[in-house]
Amino acid sequence: xxxxxxDPGTHNVxxxxxxxxxxxxxxxxxxxxxxxxxxxxxxRLGEIYRKLDTIIGQxxxxxxxxxxxxxxxxxxxxxSLGEGRGIVLLLADLHDIEIHEFSPTQIKKxxxxxxxxxxxxxxxxxxxxxxxxDMPRSxxxxxxxxxxxxxxxxxxxxxxxxxx
Amino acid sequence: xxxxxxDPGTHNVxxxxxxxxxxxxxxxxxxxxxxxxxxxxxxRLGEIYRKLDTIIGQxxxxxxxxxxxxxxxxxxxxxSLGEGRGIVLLLADLHDIEIHEFSPTQIKKxxxxxxxxxxxxxxxxxxxxxxxxDMPRSxxxxxxxxxxxxxxxxxxxxxxxxxx
Numbered sequence: 001x002x003x004x005x006x007d008p009g010t011h012n013v014x015x016x017x018x019x020x021x022x023x024x025x026x027x028x029x030x031x032x033x034x035x036x037x038x039x040x041x042x043x044r045l046g047e048i049y050r051k052l053d054t055i056i057g058q059x060x061x062x063x064x065x066x067x068x069x070x071x072x073x074x075x076x077x078x079x080s081l082g083e084g085r086g087i088v089l090l091l092a093d094l095h096d097i098e099i100h101e102f103s104p105t106q107i108k109k110x111x112x113x114x115x116x117x118x119x120x121x122x123x124x125x126x127x128x129x130x131x132x133x134d135m136p137r138s139x140x141x142x143x144x145x146x147x148x149x150x151x152x153x154x155x156x157x158x159x160x161x162x163x164x
Numbered sequence: 165x166x167x168x169x170x171d172p173g174t175h176n177v178x179x180x181x182x183x184x185x186x187x188x189x190x191x192x193x194x195x196x197x198x199x200x201x202x203x204x205x206x207x208r209l210g211e212i213y214r215k216l217d218t219i220i221g222q223x224x225x226x227x228x229x230x231x232x233x234x235x236x237x238x239x240x241x242x243x244s245l246g247e248g249r250g251i252v253l254l255l256a257d258l259h260d261i262e263i264h265e266f267s268p269t270q271i272k273k274x275x276x277x278x279x280x281x282x283x284x285x286x287x288x289x290x291x292x293x294x295x296x297x298d299m300p301r302s303x304x305x306x307x308x309x310x311x312x313x314x315x316x317x318x319x320x321x322x323x324x325x326x327x328x
Contacts, residue, residue, distance in 0.1 A: 045257060070240055071239055079245055082242065082243040083249055085247055086251050090206070090254070
C-alpha cells in the first residue's frame with residue numbers, strides 16, 4: 001500500500017511517499033513542490049495544482065494523508081492554510097483517492113512520542129525511522145513524510161488492511 | 165465587460181454575473197452551487213469545482229471578484245473559508261481570468277454606504293440597485309452579486325477601462 005503524505009501550503013508543498021510491506025515501512029520518494037513567490041496567489045495555486053496533479057498521476061497512491069490544524073494559527077494563516085488544503089482535497093477527489101487527516105499532535109506522537117516535537121526533530125526522526133542516508137533538508141518534505149508515517153501506524157490503516 | 169462575483173464556501177457557493185454598459189449595470193444571472201452536505205469535504209470540493217468550472221466555461225467572465233476576509237472569523241471557519249477560496253482562485257488561473265478581491269467593508273460600502281450592513285440588507289440592496297423583479301432569495305447569491313457590483317464601482321474597474 002502506497003501512502004502519499006502532503007504538507008499543504010500556498011508557496012511550498014511538501015510531499016513524501018511511503019510503502020508498508022510485511023510491517024516494514026520504506027520511503028519511495030519525497031520532495032517539495034514550489035511556486036514562484038512573486039506571482040499572485042491564483043497563479044501560485046494553479047502551479048501547485050498542476051505539479052501535484054502530475055506527481056499523483058505518477059505515484060498513484062492508495063491513500064493521501066494530511067495534517068488537520070484547528071488552532072495555534074492566526075486567521076490570515078488559517079485562510080492560507082485552507083487555500084493550500086483545498087487544492088490537495090480537490091486533487092484527492094479528482095484522482096478518486098481516499099484521504100485521511102491527522103492532528104499535529106497525532107502526527108508528532110506517531111513519529112516521536114512527543115506531541116510538542118520541533119520541526120528539526122521531525123526531520124531527524126524521519127531520517128532515523130525510515131533509515132534515510134541523509135536527513136530530509138526540507139521541513140515541508142519531512143512533515144509530509146510524518147503524515148504518511150502517521151497513517152501507516154494508525155488504527156485506520158489496521159482497519160483498511162483487515163477489510164482487504 | 166462581464167464580472168462574475170463569487171461567494172466561496174465548502175457547502176454552498178453563491179455566484180452572480182453583472183455587465184456594465186455605458187455606465188448602466190445589469191444582472192445577467194445569479195444563483196447558488198450546492199454540494200451534498202452529508203458527503204465528505206474532498207468530494208464536496210470536487211463537486212463545487214466541477215459545477216463552477218461549467219458555469220465559468222459558459223459565462224466566460226472577464227473578471228472574477230471575491231471577498232477577502234482577514235478577521236471576524238474563528239480558525240476553523242477561516243480554514244473552511246480558505247478551502248472554498250482555494251477552489252475559486254484555482255479556477256480563475258485554469259480559465260486565465262483576472263481575479264480581484266475586496267474587503268467585506270469595501271463591498272458593503274459599495275452597495276449600501278454602510279460598512280456594517282446585515283445580510284438581509286445586502287439582499288434588499290442588490291434587488292434595488294439591479295432593479296431585480298424579486299429579491300435574491302439566497303444570501304450567498306446576493307453576496308456574490310455584491311462582490312461583482314463592488315468591482316464595477318471600484319477604481320480598479322476605472323483603470324481597466326482606461327487601459328482598454
